[in-house]
Amino acid sequence: TQLLEQSPQFLSIQEGENLTVYCNSSSVFSSLQWYRQEPGEGPVLLVTVVTGGEVKKLKRLTFQFGDARKDSSLHITAAQPGDTGLYLCAGAYTGGFKTIFGAGTRLFVKA
């Protein structure tokens, strides 16, 4: 079974702090997505990365895809209470038929 390991599982920080979430696998992915999920809702796509070494920025969020396309990270600068939620990474293999998800990182940002 292919695995996508996310760390940390839980993160509780103060408003204004920085944080990084990691997503690691022994498998090579053709693309990797990061999602955010709020209680009672389905995941919502934040970004897709496809090229090894790629860095994408979305306001205060920075996403990086590892050179070997096996790992990724999400860095949030100056976290705000509105960033609170469950962050999920998901990897797709060549062909894209199947997607595997990490277990998620539950982030809580205190005001």
Add this chain to the structure above:
Amino acid sequence: EAQVTQNPRYLITVTGKKLTVTCSQNMNHEYMSWYRQDPGLGLRQIYYSMNVEVTDKGDVPEGYKVSRKEKRNFPLILESPSPNQTSLYFCASRLSLAYYNEQFFGPGTRLTVL
């Protein structure tokens, strides 16, 4: 409004009583998928469909069936539910498998099997 809808949103049932969770999308998407979400395990893919009449197993297909008779609908069928199928279920769709096509998720169906 472009969306994926699921029904019911909540369901409590008993072991062995057949049930169907419906999923519909209004975006003319080719690819649809079902996932279950369990604490500590993330989302696991149950079944997916490339197009009408084309379906295949995901990572956890045991105990589930699907059908894709129309492009917009992709129901999930539990012929004989068991307590280990208690979970939060999500249907998702995307235009195609091209990486730049976003996958849209429904709001989820919380199923409890007693």
